[in-house]
Amino acid sequence: MNKIISIGLLLFLFGNASLFAQAKTDDAVLKPKDTIKSDKYDPLTPAKAAFYSAILPGLGQAYNKKYWKIPIVYGAIGTSVYLYIDNTKLYNQYREAYKSRLAGNPDPYYANQTDTQLISAQNFYKRNASLSALFALGFYVLNIIDANVDAALIQFNVSENLSLRPEFNPNTVTLKSNLGLTLNYRF
Numbered sequence: 215m216n217k218i219i220s221i222g223l224l225l226f227l228f229g230n231a232s233l234f235a236q237a238k239t240d241d242a243v244l245k246p247k248d249t250i251k252s253d254k255y256d257p258l259t260p261a262k263a264a265f266y267s268a269i270l271p272g273l274g275q276a277y278n279k280k281y282w283k284i285p286i287v288y289g290a291i292g293t294s295v296y297l298y299i300d301n302t303k304l305y306n307q308y309r310e311a312y313k314s315r316l317a318g319n320p321d322p323y324y325a326n327q328t329d330t331q332l333i334s335a336q337n338f339y340k341r342n343a344s345l346s347a348l349f350a351l352g353f354y355v356l357n358i359i360d361a362n363v364d365a366a367l368i369q370f371n372v373s374e375n376l377s378l379r380p381e382f383n384p385n386t387v388t389l390k391s392n393l394g395l396t397l398n399y400r401f
Contacts, residue, residue, distance in 0.1 A: 256369070259365045259366075259368075259369065260362045260363075260365040260366040261362075262277065262365070263277050263278055263361040263362055263364065263365035264358050264359075264361055264362035264365075266361065267357050267358045267360075267361035267362075268358050271287050271288065271291055271354060271357045272284040272287045272288060272357070274357070274358065274360075274361025274362070274364075274365070275287060275357075275360070275361055275364070277361070277365070278361060278364045278365050278368060280364060283360070287353070287357045287360075290353040290356075291350055291353045291354060291357070294346050294347075294349040294350035294353055295346075295350050297342070297343075297346040297349075298343050298346035298347045298350060301339045301340075301342040301343035301346055302339075302343045304335075304339045305336055305339035305340050305343055308324075308332055308335040308336045308339060309336050311323070311324040311327075311332055312329065312332040312333065312336065315329065315332070379395070379396060380393070380394070380395055381393075381394050381395065381396045
């Protein structure tokens, strides 16, 4: 009986010692991933990109990580603003020359031009300045639209299962060729 008690006590002591050999941590617990929920889709991303582009042109393109579009945006808007400033300056020069001629102090630089030519030049540069301002505003709005659309389209899943390719089939009845598009989706 003493033997059984001592073996039982020995197993009890060594059996409990192995229970404390490893400490449990939360890192060892495996958590299943949710395959239905996608973290990539954010419905506010297009609005953020458009807002950023409205605040500072090109910032929405940087938000979308399309850095190559930023020089195009600044080139288009900058060229339009430059042309607006230049045409406005030339319009004011011709206007001042015409006004000084009417006041009796003709400008020697514009002495070889008639009154009709001065009025025509004023109208020309005024029209060009207005068009340049319209183009600058158009490129600014186009910058906002581009950032919004690019942010919306970047969230679409483009996989190998979807393809669109042109197809050329000769028609054996009419002996003419048929041109078409095929849309394939593999499940």
